[in-house]
Amino acid sequence: QVQLVESGGGLVQAGGSLRLSCAASGLTFSSYTMGWFRQASGKEREFVAAISGRGSRTRYADSVRERFTISRDNTKNTVYLQMNNLKPEDTAVYYCAAAGFLDAFRTGGVDYWGQGTQVTVSS
Secondary structure, eight states, X not given: OOEXXXXXXXXXXXXXXXXXXXXXXXXXXXXXXXXXXXXXXXSOOEXXXXXXXXXXXXXXXXXXXXXXXXXXXXXXXXXXXXXXXXXXXXXXXXXXXXXXXXXXXHHTOOOEEOOOEEEEEEO
């Protein structure tokens, strides 16, 4: 049974930082592209960032590029999202996701989802 468990969310002031983690189990972690989506209240879920299985390729949404960094540690089956210079518009539930290839994050072909972690940025 595949499980993706997010942690690290919370309340932070604008301009602050948070680091999200997603621990994966039940899958061959290094074979999966991992990524993050977010969903703000009343809005659709949107792509945030993704990283290939070996970590050699990354993709970011324009809204977070140069502020967020995605990384992974295949020895710990964990993917991270370092979020800097947070803005109130970053407030959302952040979901970890696993897919077979990088383009799946653009085409909606995610295989597994986490339960989500709330990030709230106050102004």
